[in-house]
Amino acid sequence: MMKTVKIKKYSGELQDFDMNKLINSLRRSQADENLVQHVARNIVDQVEEGMTTKKIYQMAFNMLKSRSRISASKYNLKKSLMELGSTGFPFEKLVGKLMEFEGFNTQVGVIVQGDCVSHEIDVIAEKENNHYMIECKYHNSQGRFCNVKTPLYVQSRFVDVKQRWKSQVGHDTKLHRGGLYTNTRFTTDAIQYGTCVDLMLVSWDYPPQNSLKARIDKAGLYPLTALATLTKTEKRQLLDKGIVLCKEVYENPILLEQLGINESRQRKILDDSLKLCSAINTLI
Amino acid sequence: MMKTVKIKKYSGELQDFDMNKLINSLRRSQADENLVQHVARNIVDQVEEGMTTKKIYQMAFNMLKSRSRISASKYNLKKSLMELGSTGFPFEKLVGKLMEFEGFNTQVGVIVQGDCVSHEIDVIAEKENNHYMIECKYHNSQGRFCNVKTPLYVQSRFVDVKQRWKSQVGHDTKLHRGGLYTNTRFTTDAIQYGTCVDLMLVSWDYPPQNSLKARIDKAGLYPLTALATLTKTEKRQLLDKGIVLCKEVYENPILLEQLGINESRQRKILDDSLKLCSAINTLI
Incomplete structure (x- = not known):
């Protein structure tokens, strides 16, 4: 029989525990349906009045991890993004890679002269006649939303830069567009x-069919912080070298050697990296 | 003989103690020149290697206060603004009053529908054909500057609101302008x-001839936090009632009665309030 218990959200608010919500969240791990149902039943048995969603999430992650590290990594994507560090740079790099996957030529962290002042643009992306200026808003804690002030300020930057772009040779026929990526959420008025x-807006779960999480799944461009086999220190060391993606780890196995990781763990890590990079193939 | 000692700025940086700078800062108290010179000589005798500007400022304030509470209040204006509290509301009210002094009709904290979203505008000010939308950026600690992101976001808000204003009857011939007031400073690229x-930009010391401090001096619109005779608790109680200016205290002596302040202190406070309100008359 279904228990009706109240659980505590990140905001501190209480709400009824919802089995369907849990199952939906587990499905984003792309684990097979048997494992999803198995984990969900186990959670239902253990969930108690007043338990935090954080605790429930952690239990689910551990159960998934014991059966499938790759599913656990996918389930853990949101948190992996929060582990990219206190600066926005790895996130900008990830966004650049996502746009490259979509066929754009990109530059990350470029100083561009606008009509009034110069701006540091997080990602400039070009494809045929499309010329995008993307701002990345990175938060490393849950519940920090991107409010209307950010798109307001991004829009002014875009307008300032566009004036200058338009005056360049061959630019008058291009479609110029500003954009804003965040790893958390937009407030309603920001959208x-x-x-x-x-503005092109992309957040963790917006726009629904082409959100950040959907784009990462589609491209298989998981951050290396998703690798359950790396320690926190090893993740930090790789990020400090400017490495951000599982893909980069897989393509440069020497990196793991340089960190002094033993051969059997190296194999495990490379194996997980490959499975995460090639996420798209398993979906097709 | 002049000592050459290094003193420590708010930023932690060391710099040579500069007698002329001290004298200039003392002159903004509008104390008579004898008192300015007297305080300056006293400070020079007491200043020591590594002393903080904060400490030196405090000594100067105490010396002024013992001779002239009004001069001390004027000298202390910047700090009085920092004492307006953690929310920006008293500062918005002060800015509204300053614009009224300049002949505008004002509204403070108004929700206005823009073309895209609605905005809470800190101050709307109208005079003849001029229709201003002012954002107030309040900081309650030293060294927090107003960087370029603020005018960028204010400009987008202004553009959004202007679209709507322009479509109103009789508005097509008006001059619409956005503005930004801060009690600290703008960075170079913000200006x-x-x-x-x-945008109309006003900060503590910008534009040089018509800065926030110059406007407050000219209008005599000192915040009540400038009153050296009120305790911290009394200031907080008045601010909590929505009272912001010395002028309001002077015009409503019942407020002091309500706080349970005894008659002799009431007289002192009202006397100081009057002298601060009428600053302009003493200058003309």
Whole structure:
């Protein structure tokens, strides 16, 4: 029989524990349905009045991890993004790689002269006649939303840069567009404003069919912080070298050698990296 | 003989103690020149290697206060603004009053529908054909500057609101302008951008001839936190009632009665309030 218990959200608010919500969240791990149902039943048995969603999430992650490290990594994507560090740079790099996957030529962290002042643009992306200026808003804790002030300020930067772009040779026929990526969420008025002025907005779960999580799944561009076999210190050491993606680890196995990781762990890590990079193939 | 000692700035940086700078800062107290010179000589005798500017400022304030509470209050204006509290509301009110002094009709904290979203505008000010939308950026600690992101976001808000204003009856011939007031300072690129897009920018010391401090001196619109005779608790109680200015205290002596302040202190406070309110008359 279903228990009806109240659990505590990140915000401190209480809400009824919802089995369907749990199952949906588990499905994003792309684990097979048997494992999803198995974990969900186990959680239902253990969930108690007043338990935090964080605790429930942690239990689910551990159960998944014991059966499938890759599913656990996928389930853990949101948290892996929060582990990219206190600066926004790895996130900008990830966004650049996602746009490359979509066929754009990109530059990350470029100083660009606008009409009034110069700006550091996180990602400039070009494909045929499309010329995008992307701002990345990175938060390393849950519940920090991206409010309307960010698209407002991004729009002014974009307008300032666009004036200058338009005056360049061959630019008058290009489609210029500003954009804003965040690893958390937009407030309602941030989406309302951004949509109204035609900024491209991407957040953890927006737009629903082409959100950040959907794009990462599709491209298989998981951050290396998703690798359950790496220690925190090893992740930090790789990030400090400017390495951000599982893919980069897989393509440069020498990196693991340099960290002094033994051969059997190296194999495990490379194996997981490959499975995460090639996520798209398993979906097709 | 002049000592050459290094003193420590708010930023932690060391710099040579500069007698002329001290004298200039003392002159903004509008104390008579004898008192200015007297305090300056006293400070020179007491200043020591590595002393902080904060300590030196405090000594100067105490010396002024013992001779002239009003001069001390004027000298202390910047700090009085920092004492307005953790929310920006008293500062918005002060800015509204300053614009009224300049002949505008003002509204403070108004929700306005823009073309894309609605905005809470700190101060709307109108005079003849001029229709201003002012954002107030309040900081309650030293060294927090207003960087370029603020005028960038203010400009987008202004553009969004202006679209709507322009469509209103009789508005097509009006001059619409955005503005930004801060009690601290703008970074160089904030001034460069704001000037380029024609925002009206006012900070503690910008524009030089018509800065926030100059406007407050001219209007005599000192915040009640400048009153050296009120305790911290009394200031907080008045601010909590929505009272912000010395002028309001002077015009409503019942407020002091309500706080349970005895008659002799009431007289002292009202006397100081009057002298601070009428600053302009003593200057003309």
